[in-house]
Amino acid sequence: MATKLAANAHVRYFKHCLNMLPGELASQDASRMTIAQLCLVGLAALGRLEDSIPAAQRAGMVEWIYAQQVPADGRGAEFGGFRGGSLFGPHDACEYAPANSGNVAATYSALCALLLLGDDLSRVDRGAAVAAIRRLQQQSGTFAPHPGTTERDPRFIYCACAVSAILDDWRGVDVDAATRFIVSCCSFDGGMTQAPFQESHGGHLYCCVASLSLMGRLDALPDRQRALRWALLRHGGGFQGRVNKIPDVCYSFWVGAAIEILGGYGLVDDAAAADFGLQCEADIGGMSKWPKHRPDPLHSALGIVGYSFCRPDGLPRMSPELLLPEHVVKRMEALPIRRR
């Protein structure tokens, strides 16, 4: 049984994914930005991003990310932000406007990826990103991911809050309305949900709690102790995402980070949690959701970040709210774009 992360294998795995993904991941083609972010998060959480990706390649990645930014000219600013990849086609005149609109999840992933790559965000159209977010917020306070859909979810509240926090511009978010919606997602069992009455879920707990924290509204949680307890009850070695489900390594981040934000990480059984992460390591590098399954970038990155919460092994400290190393957050806070 390993007692330490197989860091070199994970580095190879993430580099491989950044260079080429297998054809069956075509179903993720619209989310390549997020996969890229996760690979970079994984490398950064290992403290290996700079040494494993040459500067020239990092610069090339920055170019690809900016190429997905929707230019503001000639269309409404509400379509601003970043797209999830290049499959949507060229930015110039497109009769079907939503084909060239930002997606708040992609905008969030793009900004994180740019920060991880050392970019100063100076080419980000901050006004357009913020205007798009404003358009996506619903009257109930929740968010749609992009124009033209009826999808709504705390995942997008979180992305909107993270973008606002990174750009230090909250004009796109009605904080009171978002807070009210999140509070309405508190379930009878202490957990948090996608919408009122739905089943408590570790991923939504993270999105809700991290959003409140980014908005400076954690105190609005009606019963923080019960939320913390619900989260800690998910811990049985690894973390499960819902009551009576088997543990899945990605929840070592979703639930682990929520516990950290709620101020309770000291209450986790670190050794048991770390051990589950190690059991999910794949021989080829990366982590799979359950032991002995196929790895994927999401479970690999989140599994490693979750592991870093419980057994630092000299790994960089990760911000639970932003999924960035704390030293990157610190550098971000000094960026000129935030002072405009």
Place this chain on the structure above:
Amino acid sequence: MRIEGSEDVEGAVPLSQQEEWADVTPLPQDDGENPVCPIAYTDEYRETMDYLRAVMARGEVSQRALALTTRAIETNPGHYTAWTYRKRLVEELAVDIGGELEWVSEISEMYPKNYQLWHHREALVERLLDPADALKMTEDERIAHPTIRRELQFLANAIDEESKNFHAWSYRQWLIAKYGLWGQELAFVDTMINQDVRNNSAWNQRYFVVLQGQDPATVTLDAGLVLREITYAVENIKSAPNNESPWSYVVGLLLRHAPAKLHTELMPRISALATAEDYHLAMTTTPFYWSALVDIYEQQAKEQPERRAELLGQARSACDSLAAEHDLIRGKYWRYRKTMLA
């Protein structure tokens, strides 16, 4: 009814060789010089997307564009723009909604974790049966309506396939609330809990039905209803004491809606179980029993200030049992929780 274009993409004649597409110049993907996380596309996928980009760029509204979105979504159901474009095509081409629903059902079998298809489904159902019209009927008439019957059957199958499918349960709540189908739902929930007493999605649905979707902050629950729920939960605790779902259901429900019943109704029943010969061992070794005691005593201490010290002492000793014996992995938590019971 099959929708044109929904046959397996693999082995199909390339679009470039089809007469129907002769007038369209495919629009290749521009991934730049430094693609990040490029995908090893199959030729078919790449070609489908080349044509879809071309068709969207000119905003074409046609049957062949619809068939193209079928091809695109069947290989890439996360292509959210293909979905919104399809929604527009379905509306503008007056596509047969029944057939479209059948196709969405097929997609949900192929990709049970996809988000977009459920929203597409909602929009289709609302077009088939306007909720405002439906609410003018009686509930029995609504349940007998072919659209509602089909949706309930579809959901029963989807949940049968994967009993904790988050999307299916969430869609079910939408359907029940939108069309006022409260009367039949408790029976469904019962069936699901009987099939698997650990199905927490079903227990959650029970709370939704008991409140009938009303605001938990303002709703008042009938005392008889609350008692019925306590009985139901305790019966299920009896059949499997070490099951978090009924415990968190009954404690959560009472804490929110009838806190005094924690010690007047729940406590005597679980104490009786804990001392009954057949249940003693299973009850007193499950952490959920001890953790319920913590909540019950804490709540009772709030209501009976004259016994506060004694009751909090009981709550603290339940924490001790948890930390030392019954919930070792959360030992640190129970020791911390104990400090809050002073």
